[in-house]
Amino acid sequence: MEPDDPTFRSVTAPVVHLRGAVALLGRFPALAGVDLDVDRRRIVLLRGANGAGKTTLLRALAGLVPITSGEAIVLGVDLRVDRRAVRHRVGLLAHGTGLYDELTVADNVRFWTRAARADSADADAAMARLGLDGRLSDVAVGRLSTGQRRRTSLACLLARRPELWLLDEPHAGLDKEGRDIVDDLVRDAAAAGATIILSSHELDRSIELADEIVTLGGGVALDEFVSGGDDHAQ
Amino acid sequence: MNSCPAVTIMLSDAWLIARKDLKLEIRSRVALNQVIPFALLVLVLFAFALDPDRGLLEKATPGLYWIAVLFSGLLAMQRSFAVEAADGVTDALRLSGLTPSGIYLGKTLSVAVQLLVLEVLLGVGVAVLYGTSITGWLLLLATIVVATAAISTAGTLFGVVAAGLRVRETLLPLLLLPVLAPVLIGSTRAFEAALSGTPSEGWPWVGLMSVFAAVYVVAGIFGFGPLMEES
Amino acid sequence: MTTETVGSVEASDSGPTSTGSRTTMILGIITLISLGVLVLFGLILSPADANQGEAVRIMYVHVPSATLSYVGCFLTAIGSVVYLWRKSRWWELVAYAGAEVAALFTALTLATGMLWGRPTWGVFWVWDARLTSEAMLMLLLLGYLAVRRLAADYEVRAKRAAIVGLLLVPNVFIVRQSVQWWRTLHQTPTLSLSGAEIQGLMLFSLFTGFVSITLVFIWMVIHRFRVAWLEEQVDAEGLDTAIAERRAEGLVS
């Protein structure tokens, strides 16, 4: 048993600190006591089989899924006290696009940018970064391909300038160029001081990108679960 | 007062949401292609059901008008929340940092604008199809404004109560229509009063509906947050 | 003698499992006695009314039911407010129990009102302001119960139901007001159900009706609350094993 000894911990408070975090989807414990610490500027890869709890973990970190027991602190916010407070500081790229099909790419990106109270110049810059400027920006999202929608969602996320990026399979549905853009975005964001947690099945690509790898299984972080023992998992 | 910035943010959020919703409605043309034809269809169906030659239609016009508004407005409200249920938008809204009260007011505003358009068109439809001669303009206008406020404030609040559930299409009418019964009574009586040339009988109803709308604005502003929380 | 009573109480505590307790047992017995008194006075001892005839006997159960339907509705609103304010599950269940019992009494009010209307007015239903309000109350309560019984997570249905429950009271007020104006503007003779002057044995019968039906109401709310509470417990119970199973899943894979 070597639970987190204070000397091993970073001087600054971690961006994510979970201890025995349990999250329920209905009555199903999708997270069954996760332990996870992520420091600032780190790029963390979550891996695990389907149904291991990756998506739920990302959603819980975004403050969308309530943590019902254990400790959960994200960006200094205790999720069990007020999980709404963390939401505008994180960016979540989920399976759903989070876009209005009837509106154009530019409308969508500008709307979500303004909703986050960011500058609309950021929206334009983000669209340019993802290759969505020009002709594509006036196309309704409903008529885009999957990959183009993914890029639009990423542009919305980028324009929000989140402190914590939660990317659920960011490479899925993208072509080679798109994946390269994602990797660049992630590296730039980390360099600029953000923290990134991503899940991916593109292991070759992601392992290269990541500073740390956490394997999930059965709703727990397996590495920690095995080494840390179950005393603090309760 | 530190409540001032909060109010400003709420209102600017509301404006953002309302603009987005209306833009979306204009782009998608669902209201134009489906809701408005449905409303006119209801008017025609009433004429079939109530023989227009026996004066029944004329007597029932205010009630039929408001029932047509309610039913077609219900479609607009269903639509207003179906839009937000699409493909992860609900989560995106929660993460957006928009204040729930602002979202509530914005959606209320966009529903109200759509209702107003619907009411004007139905009014024209009634005047043409049922041969109603319109009198008492002031009371008619006041009734339309207040009833629209009442319907959209309550409709948006109950819309989010039903949102995100598998049974939402059936639940919303069950919740909303009994609640709106006073508005139906009030707007119908006020219209009758206006059309029959006795507007003084109509004004108390305008007052009642204002109280109704006020209750629901307050409930919506405070209740929308907790309701948006759980999907 | 005393040991025997104590023993029997203990046996009933650990033995037969139910939502009953000693208090509710006593309450139940008192309720039954009062209902007996109600039957005695309401149906046998009290005289027929000069205007309404024997139909007045319906009033002894109708008026208390109507009152308690509104009491239950207020209970639901209070429970909903406290739940939203303090996150108290206890009050949420009170609201739920109150609404269900209120719905029962609303249905009884409507049924007895119609059975009173037939011999009095010649028809089962008139658009009387009170009857109409009561019918609207029924619909509002059914809406609340529909939300509360959704097949969804506890938080989802509890929060949504609480908002609906909280709005019951303003809704009821506005509905009553609008229905009253609606009827009076049309100059229909509003026959008030409890308008007649009631005296002597008849007053006592009505009083007995209030007491006994209130007791029934309290007994029902307590038991319904306990049933709802048990449902919650049963729902929450499997959680520890579910977590253990979920973890085992990860170790295998």
Added chain:
Amino acid sequence: MSGVLFAEATGTWPYVAAAWVVVFGSMGAYALVTVVRGRRLSKKVPPEKRRWS
């Protein structure tokens, strides 16, 4: 006069009886259902969680 009243009275009694039967019947049925449900659920819950007993 008294004859009229009597006729009216007998005509009313079935409604009175029906009303009382409905009230007592429904209350009884609801009480019964609640108690039965409570008993069934109680078996699934350990006694320390049934705070009233």
